[in-house]
Amino acid sequence: MKLYHIGNYLHRHKIPLLPKVFNILIRLIHNSAIFSETSIGTNTVFAYGGIGVVIHKRSTIGKNCVIGSNVTIGGKSKSINVPVIGDNCFIATGAKILGEITIGNNCVIGANCVVVKNVPDNSVVAGIPGKIIKSDIDPKDYY
Template identity: 55%
Template sequence: MKMNAIFLYRVAHLLHLYKIPVLPLVIKYLIFLIFNSVVPYSCKIGPGSKFAYGAIGVVLHSRCKIGKRVIIGQGVTIGRQLDPEGVPEIGDNVYISAGARVLGGIQVGDNVIIGANAVVVKDVPSNSIVAGVPAKVIKSVDVDIYQLLKNVY
């Protein structure tokens, strides 16, 4: 197993679940120092999910929920808007391209591609590709997105 941001997050998250003090915070700061990313141990990231390019510049809200088999590109922000309660939930089989922003109390469905530098502030239906500022559905898909994104997963 490689020493990367998702591995360090998983260790910190496990320690957090077992209520072991201090160590999760140390690992969070280690992720920040090495990868220039904020990946809180309290967020939930599903199995099989990973960061592209070593998670450079990724910022995740401490309460965000990320499903299974999600790839998060570099420079991605998943966080809230001005509403303190609104935190994104990302479904399964999602590819979040470089520089995308997913903001507010929204839900991103399953089998979704979010285009590079998109700003997602509204719910995204399953089986779709979104892009733009603000992000809009530009295409619906009827196959697994990882078939479209060859050699990515």
């Protein structure tokens, strides 16, 4: 996260070239694609250093989220917009969140789940394709 925060700071202050250097460092050191242009909220953490995580540079991730290894958050072909993840979400290992969708606050996305539809607040999603299996949850029960 330190490399991301430095690169994001440089990007927000429109310092040329250096954010791209930090993007390359993240790719080399952590084997992931987490771009300086991405908006990631405070206190969001990546399990196992974010190994294998791919996040579209225009995606938005809320604060206090936990993102497992090998997670992909990205667009779909022929779709302009990309996923928006709410606050306090837990995204388990191997999950794929794809397309122009919104994941609400306090959600849990199960391991290897493929989410292609919007998810309301306080929901647990699992399966391929992802389906809501439980509503009105407290995400702290799943950390």
